[in-house]
Amino acid sequence: MKTAEIRTRGWIAVCLAVALVTTVLPAGLRAADDEQERVAAAAQVLKEMVRAEDAGIPEELLKRAKAIAIVPHVVRGAFVVGGRWGKGVVATRDATGGWTHASFVDLSGASVGFQIGGDATDLIMVFIEEGGLKALLEDKVELGANVSAAAGPLGRSAEIGTNATLDSAIYAYSRSKGLFAGAALDGTVVKIDDSANEKAFGRRIEHQAVLTTPSPAIFKPFLDVVANATPRSAK
Numbered sequence: 001m002k003t004a005e006i007r008t009r010g011w012i013a014v015c016l017a018v019a020l021v022t023t024v025l026p027a028g029l030r031a032a033d034d035e036q037e038r039v040a041a042a043a044q045v046l047k048e049m050v051r052a053e054d055a056g057i058p059e060e061l062l063k064r065a066k067a068i069a070i071v072p073h074v075v076r077g078a079f080v081v082g083g084r085w086g087k088g089v090v091a092t093r094d095a096t097g098g099w100t101h102a103s104f105v106d107l108s109g110a111s112v113g114f115q116i117g118g119d120a121t122d123l124i125m126v127f128i129e130e131g132g133l134k135a136l137l138e139d140k141v142e143l144g145a146n147v148s149a150a151a152g153p154l155g156r157s158a159e160i161g162t163n164a165t166l167d168s169a170i171y172a173y174s175r176s177k178g179l180f181a182g183a184a185l186d187g188t189v190v191k192i193d194d195s196a197n198e199k200a201f202g203r204r205i206e207h208q209a210v211l212t213t214p215s216p217a218i219f220k221p222f223l224d225v226v227a228n229a230t231p232r233s234a235k
Contacts, residue, residue: 035104035196039218042070042089043225045122045175050229052180057126058153061171063231067092067127067211069190070222071107075120084109086123087193089219091226092133092211099227101211102219104196105136109188121176123183125190126152132169136190137207143170144186151182 046068050056062068071088086107094100107123127133132147143149152171174183192207200218201210215223 035200036218038072038087038104038196039089039222041072043222045070045072045124046222046225046229049124049173049175049180056154056180057124057173059231061126061128061152062229064128065093065126065230066130067133068226068230069105069123069125069127071105071123071125073120074107074123084188087196088123089222090136090211091219091223097232099223099230100215101213102215102223103210104193104200105190106193107188107190109185121174123185124152124173124175125149125185126171126173127169128171129169133211136192137211139207140189140191141170143172143188143190149185149188151184154180154182 050062067090069088069090071086074084074086084107088105088107089102090105091099091102132141135141135147141147147170148168149170149172150168152173154173172183172185174181192210194204194207197210198204200216201213202216205213
C-alpha cells in the first residue's frame, strides 16, 4: 500500500472519530471554548461583585431581580464615532423563584462625537421588571429608549425599603480596574445571541422560548453562582 494512500485513510479515520465524538456528546458540552470561557468569566464577575461589601449590589435589589445579565470585558472605544461591544450571559428565575434558565446575549451601542480613546469594563444588569425581559425575548432591549435603565445603588447593606418604588426596569453596574460603580447605559442595545445559543443547545432556539427551555450543562457554573449570590425571591 502506498504511503499517500495510508495517510489518506488515516485522516479519514481521524475525521470519523471526531465526528462520532461530537455526535454523542451532550449539546452543552459541544459548545465552543469561547462560550465556556464567557460563562466562567461572567460567573467570576458576579462573585467578585457580591463580595464587595462597600460597593456591591444591595441584597434587596437582588431579591427583586427577575433576571441578571453579566457582560464581562465590554470593549469601549472611539475615534469620532464611539461605541461599545461585548458578549455575556443572562439568567432568569423560574416560577418557584429559583435560577434555572440562561441564555447568551450580545451588547452593543454607539455614540457620535469627537472622541479618541478606549477602555474595557465588566457590566452587570439587574432586571427587576418583566417588561425589560419581555423586550429582550421579543427582539432586543435598547436601554433608555424602549426600556428604562439607571445606575444601580451600591452597598450590600444599602436599604431599599420594601415599599419603595424603583422606577427603572433595569439597574446597571460596571467594574473597571477592580472598582465597582453604577453605570449609565442609555443607547446600549442588549439582544439574544442566537449563534452562541445554537452551539450550546445543539439546535436553533426561538427568542421567546430560550429562557423557558431547559438549559444545557454549559450554563450550570453561572446559574450556580447566581443562585448563591441572590436571596430567595417571593413568587
